[in-house]
């Protein structure tokens with residue numbers, strides 16, 4: 001059994017993290033990209049290393065960020081990134097050793113991450129809380145009758161002119177959109193990091209801006225015997241009104257010399273609803289933000305609830321044992337109180353499944369249908385599942 005010293009990294013040691021990350025991720029990052037990633041971590045971020053003697057064999061970086069939750073509040077969470085273990089120390093408990101202080105009792109009540117592989121984090125109590133949908137569809141598709149759009153309200157702006165405008169538009173969006181993250185300057189720089197190496201033969205980002213939304217996209221020209229068959233790859237589309245949404249899509253669908261649009265939207269992105277034949281858009285769903293309730297009693301009251309509920313839940317949590325046990329959850333007027341109880345449980349679930357349901361996208365009923373939640377009182381799962389659901393699926397479109 002290996003034991004590791006886990007501690008905060010000194011500024012000198014921080015400079016070695018990118019090498020560790022590159023070796024773990026089978027990658028070779030440019031200095032510039034490393035600097036962009038570093039810049040996304042604000043002054044409050046922490047970086048932990050796992051050591052064997054002097055050798056650093058693992059790292060994790062934790063940045064505090066905010067996410068909009070059901071009910072409209074902003075919840076601050078610990079965002080994990082750059083999790084890396086030296087290839088010659090994999091599967092020897094390094095990540096487990098790093099996760100102990102990261103998920104300590106006194107940390108923020110909610111932790112979140114984007115996983116390289118979903119299979120890694122369930123054991124640490126993370127559930128898949130948002131999903132994204134990859135769309136591939138032909139350009140020039142007409143809209144179904146009744147959809148109005150005004151693409152003449154869309155203007156292409158150069159990056160320097162577009163950035164301040166889209167930041168303001170995004171702030172408006174993130175005020176309301178469940179799943180949207182707060183962004184500091186460094187997050188913007190990283191999300192829009194744009195060099196030859198990251199373009200894969202596509203153009204730099206282009207910015208189509210509407211008074212109430214924007215689309216950032218790249219183009220990839222292709223010439224065939226049958227004529228132009230280019231691709232438009234939409235990096236981010238933000239719309240604060242239905243008119244902005246339809247107008248931006250009309251604009252993107254009509255771009256000349258392109259045959260295909262690729263776009264990763266939210267789980268229930270309304271794009272296909274615009275089309276007369278929804279099958280023309282092929283859709284694939286992928287996992288998104290993973291959520292872990294580090295402190296169940298503190299985390300559940302931070303969000304809103306769409307229906308009243310009064311239920312005793314037995315939580316199973318082997319990694320953060322202070323969460324384990326029976327909790328009396330009472331939601332009324334949109335808010336929830338949580339108290340420890342000795343009463344019999346109405347249902348039993350793993351903490352990862354509460355994390356999955358936290359953003360209102362994943363239904364507890366779906367998890368129960370997979371046999372993952374034990375119901376002891378008929379209707380208890382349906383009641384809590386309904387109360388936790390959000391009006392729409394959460395949309396988290398920024399990988400950090």
Ligand SMILES: CC(=O)SCCNC(=O)CCNC(=O)[C@H](O)C(C)(C)COP(=O)(O)OP(=O)(O)OC[C@H]1O[C@@H](n2cnc3c(N)ncnc32)[C@H](O)[C@@H]1OP(=O)(O)O
Pocket residue numbers: 024025080081082083084085086089090091092093094095096097113114115116117119120123
């Ligand atoms: C938020 C992010 O940054 S996501 C990025 C994560 N990093 C990467 O994918 C880079 C490449 N991989 C790595 O650096 C490492 O292999 C890590 C971080 C994924 C895992 O680190 P390790 O030190 O090997 O994990 P550790 O030994 O603590 O494993 C703990 C348990 O998780 C399991 N596990 C670890 N990695 C995986 C995986 N990729 N898939 C499935 N199970 C896994 C182990 O089998 C072990 O299970 P057990 O307790 O039943 O024996």
